[in-house]
Amino acid sequence: MDEVVDLSILPTEVVQCIINVLDEATQEKLARFNSPYRVYTVSLLYQHIYIGNVANLPSKNFRGFTVESFHYFYEQFPNISVTDLYLDQSSLLRVLDEIPQALDIVKNITTVFAQEYVHYVMFQNNTYLEGHMVKSLTADNYKLQPHLTVLPSNLKQLKIDHPWYWLPQVPDGLEVLEIVCPGPNSSLVKLPLPASLTELTFQFTNSTSKGLDLTNLVKLEKLEYRNDIESISEFKFPTSLKTLKVDGDISDPTGLELLTHLDSLEFYWDQLYAPFESKFLPPTLKNLKVICGGEWKLTNKLDTLDITTDRFSYANAKAVTINYMLRERSEKDLSAATNITNLCINSDLLTSPTDITYPSNLTSLSFVQTGNLHNLKGLDNLLNLRSVEFIGAFSPIIIKEILRGRCFPPDLTSLTLKLKLGNQLAWLSDIMFNPSWYYLDNEKNHSTPLVLEKRFVFPRKLEFLKIQSSFITAVGNLSLPDTLKELELEIDGYRRLGELKLPPNLRSLQLPNIIPKSDFVNYKLPENLSSLCVCDDTYKVTRKNYEEIEWLEVYPPKAKDTEVFGRGK
Numbered sequence: 001m002d003e004v005v006d007l008s009i010l011p012t013e014v015v016q017c018i019i020n021v022l023d024e025a026t027q028e029k030l031a032r033f034n035s036p037y038r039v040y041t042v043s044l045l046y047q048h049i050y051i052g053n054v055a056n057l058p059s060k061n062f063r064g065f066t067v068e069s070f071h072y073f074y075e076q077f078p079n080i081s082v083t084d085l086y087l088d089q090s091s092l093l094r095v096l097d098e099i100p101q102a103l104d105i106v107k108n109i110t111t112v113f114a115q116e117y118v119h120y121v122m123f124q125n126n127t128y129l130e131g132h133m134v135k136s137l138t139a140d141n142y143k144l145q146p147h148l149t150v151l152p153s154n155l156k157q158l159k160i161d162h163p164w165y166w167l168p169q170v171p172d173g174l175e176v177l178e179i180v181c182p183g184p185n186s187s188l189v190k191l192p193l194p195a196s197l198t199e200l201t202f203q204f205t206n207s208t209s210k211g212l213d214l215t216n217l218v219k220l221e222k223l224e225y226r227n228d229i230e231s232i233s234e235f236k237f238p239t240s241l242k243t244l245k246v247d248g249d250i251s252d253p254t255g256l257e258l259l260t261h262l263d264s265l266e267f268y269w270d271q272l273y274a275p276f277e278s279k280f281l282p283p284t285l286k287n288l289k290v291i292c293g294g295e296w297k298l299t300n301k302l303d304t305l306d307i308t309t310d311r312f313s314y315a316n317a318k319a320v321t322i323n324y325m326l327r328e329r330s331e332k333d334l335s336a337a338t339n340i341t342n343l344c345i346n347s348d349l350l351t352s353p354t355d356i357t358y359p360s361n362l363t364s365l366s367f368v369q370t371g372n373l374h375n376l377k378g379l380d381n382l383l384n385l386r387s388v389e390f391i392g393a394f395s396p397i398i399i400k401e402i403l404r405g406r407c408f409p410p411d412l413t414s415l416t417l418k419l420k421l422g423n424q425l426a427w428l429s430d431i432m433f434n435p436s437w438y439y440l441d442n443e444k445n446h447s448t449p450l451v452l453e454k455r456f457v458f459p460r461k462l463e464f465l466k467i468q469s470s471f472i473t474a475v476g477n478l479s480l481p482d483t484l485k486e487l488e489l490e491i492d493g494y495r496r497l498g499e500l501k502l503p504p505n506l507r508s509l510q511l512p513n514i515i516p517k518s519d520f521v522n523y524k525l526p527e528n529l530s531s532l533c534v535c536d537d538t539y540k541v542t543r544k545n546y547e548e549i550e551w552l553e554v555y556p557p558k559a560k561d562t563e564v565f566g567r568g569k
Contacts, residue, residue: 097345179203193217203227203247214238232256253280260284269293288317315339321364326350333357344368344389354378364414366391371422373398376407389415393422396430399450400437405457412459413483419469451475452491458484467491474512477501488533502526511535 141142157176171175172194178201193200197217204224212219213236221242228248229235232255237244239261246267250256256265260282266289269276275295281288289306290296296309302317309322312331320340324330326347332355334340338360344366350356351374362382366389367373373394381387390402399419401407408415421427430437437450452474458465462481466488473492476499480487484503488510494500497519502509508531514520525532 004470098334172196175199177201195219198222200224201226212236214241256280257282263287264289266290269296311335323368334359342366345370348372351375352377358382360384363387365389368392371395376401379407380409382409383411385409385412387416387418388412389418391416391418393420395426396434400434403450403452403456405459408459410459411461413461414464415459415462416464416466417468419467419472452478474500497523504528507531509533 065194091345096507100331127225152327155171157173158170158174170193173196173272174194175196176199177197178199178332179195193214195216195218198219199222200214200217200220201224212234214223215238217238218240220238220240222245223237223241223243224245224247226247229246229250231252232250233252237259240263241259243264244259246264247287248269249268253269256262262282262285264287265281265285268291270293275297276290276292277297278299281298281300283300285300286303288298288300288302288304291308292311296307296313298305298315298317300316302315303318304321305315305317306321307315307323308325310327310330311324312322312324312334314337317339318377319342320337321342321344322340323344323346326332326345326349328349334343335357337359342364343362346368348369348371350367350370351372354377354415361384363384364387365379365382365385368389369392371393376398379388388408390398394402402417413443442477450469450472452472453476456478457478458481460481461483463483464486465480465484466486468490470492474489476492476496478500480501480503482503482505485505486508487502487506488508489512490510491512493513493515494511495515497511497514500523502525503528505528506526507528509525510533511520511527513535520534
């Protein structure tokens with residue numbers, strides 16, 4: 001039998017165990033296999049027979065994972081090791097995607113290992129298994145198949161986001177449960193939930209959630225419901241609940257005021273003819289986030305208020321964030337609301353920042369879909385402003401004014417630009433009269449949009465910069481301030497990267513397509529960099545450009561390897 005197995009990888013008793021199970025014909029087939037298939041096959045059989053403690057079972061129980069099946073599997077994937085198969089999700093998914101017949105093989109191969117190591121299970125298309133390693137063992141059986149029926153007892157988190165038609169036995173120690181795409185006959189009312197749950201997220205129709213009693217979940221602190229609720233009285237909540245999030249409209253909020261243990265609340269209010277008032281809220285509430293389609297009157301003493309509205313009203317909160325859907329009737333003088341710290345203006349009625357009188361303590365300002373902006377006058381006078389965002393389609397005049405950097409207050413620390421092309425005729429006209437801002441891309445044989453180069457004057461105290469745009473190309477050195485700690489460039493591309501001088505204290509970097517790619521291989525990255533993201537895995541991060549510094553965070557995480565690859569966006 002020495003010819004059959006590689007004794008260097010297994011103890012003698014394991015070899016004998018395999019011999020006892022396999023019949024002579026199967027042993028002969030195993031002996032004919034070439035390395036490395038024989039080594040892998042023996043190791044896999046060892047996992048099932050020896051670790052699984054089923055050595056005395058008749059060989060007919062192993063029909064699903066015969067030696068022939070293993071051999072076929074490794075002929076298709078000769079580079080996948082046993083360790084890869086057990087612990088590497090990408091290898092497992094590749095098998096399931098490319099060989100339909102492999103599912104039966106793989107689910108048997110992983111049965112024993114899954115029950116020992118799996119800590120987190122996610123259902124998502126072909127993603128059957130995603131594991132975080134834990135030391136504790138369990139005797140419960142774990143079946144790797146599209147519809148799990150038995151889950152390991154050490155499971156802590158479970159997410160189901162594809163239709164399901166079965167009711168699994170949820171482990172008693174489960175802490176986080178998320179069910180966001182139930183089957184047509186599924187109901188959370190019928191699903192026994194363990195008292196160990198601390199977070200619960202679910203998306204059922206009203207009919208499947210009526211009569212839901214959660215009072216037995218004595219540790220539940222966070223509940224998220226992704227649907228409309230006719231009446232809050234449909235549910236019975238535990239006293240441990242601190243955070244309630246409803247991803248939908250609450251038609252009848254009566255009963256919310258009784259949740260005196262609630263600390264944070266988030267929901268949608270779309271009653272145009274009934275104002276949202278403080279009487280609906282528990283007096284102990286500290287944090288409120290609401291999308292309000294009508295009037296609102298709040299007198300509660302809140303710590304934070306995050307509200308989306310088109311009708312301004314003063315609130316008794318320490319810090320207020322307003323997503324202001326500006327209308328003709330909307331209030332434009334907000335100066336008296338000194339508690340507003342974050343303001344997002346979402347309207348095409350805004351023509352200039354000076355159309356609004358801003359709160360004196362405003363620290364964050366966002367312009368979203370304000371495509372009719374004619375200028376950025378007055379923005380530099382908001383001296384307390386620390387963060388500015390421009391999101392949406394803007395005219396060439398506005399975008400070039402942003403890129404010149406003269407419109408910002410001097411102490412700005414965060415700048416986010418998520419830019420799209422606005423009026424096409426305006427851009428064509430600007431290209432004709434201001435050709436120096438544009439250039440011809442010979443590879444694509446068409447005129448790419450704006451060039452981001454030294455003409456961009458950055459605020460001198462900037463710490464975070466994100467530019468997201470498909471029509472901006474960066475070239476050479478950008479004269480970035482030394483204070484910059486995070487840089488994200490999701491743009492058309494970068495040319496002459498070798499000329500870019502990155503700030504020495506930069507910790508996080510995201511780069512676009514680099515032309516030529518050889519510039520990146522030879523580029524010297526800052527020593528303090530702890531997070532790097534490039535546009536695809538063809539960008540190899542080697543010690544040529546990183547020396548001996550260990551990565552704290554890299555995508556995908558590959559700690560101090562000599563070669564690390566980026567993550568596709």
